[in-house]
Amino acid sequence: MRNENKEIAVGVVAVSALLLVLAFFYAGRSHVVGKAAAASYTLNATFNRIDGLFPGDPVRLGGIRVGTVAKAELDRNYRARLTFRMDADVRLPEDTAAAIHTDGLFGSKFVVLLAGGEDATIKPGGAITHTQDALIVSELLELIIAEGRAARAKQDAAAKAAAKEGTRP
Structure with a gap:
């Protein structure tokens, strides 16, 4: 019996310890999330396409993360409307631009902010009006291939013309 x-005692202690660790983790996480939400504000930006960008992806200014994509939805004109959760201490000029970039050739997407020079700043809940859509790698590759084919066709035509001139009496 002993x-x-x-x-049983070891099992009870182990389960209790696990529950205690989970409780501390949850309490700490909700405190951090609540603190982060209190120390932030939202901005909006509208793009024609945001391919591969999702809520939770970073928003960067000068290479430093200053916010995250909080929400992505369609507006009434079927354009992609992003909501950013910005760090409270980051205030952006009204002429700030937002662009969607990729980490490397096939990396994850993120939003790059390019601060303008105006003195007036975008108010919390306001919008960034200057935007640049996501670059689609497959479209870029198709463009490069098409340019290469066109250059090759010009070279072939020039070579044929030179060959004809060289064979004339």
């Missing part, structure tokens, strides 16, 4: 009691 071994069974020891096993």
Whole structure:
């Protein structure tokens, strides 16, 4: 009987310790999230396309993370409307621009902010009006291939013309 009691006691202690750790983790996380939400504000920006950008992705200014994408939705004109949650201490001029970039050739997407020079700042809940859409890698590759084919066709035509001129009497 004693071994069974020891096993039960060890099990109760282990489960209690696990529950205690989970409780501390949850309490700490909700405190941090609540604190972060209190120390932030939202901005909006509208793009034609945001391919590969999702809520939670970073918003950067000068290479430093200053916010996150909080929400992505369609506006009434079927354009992509992003809501950013910005750090409270970051105030942006009204002529700030937002662009969607990629980490490397096939990396994850993020929003880059380019601060303007105006003195007036965008109010919390306001909008960034100057935007640049996401660059689609497959479209870029198709453009490069098409340019290469066009250059090759010009070279071939020039070579044929030179060959004809060289064979004339």
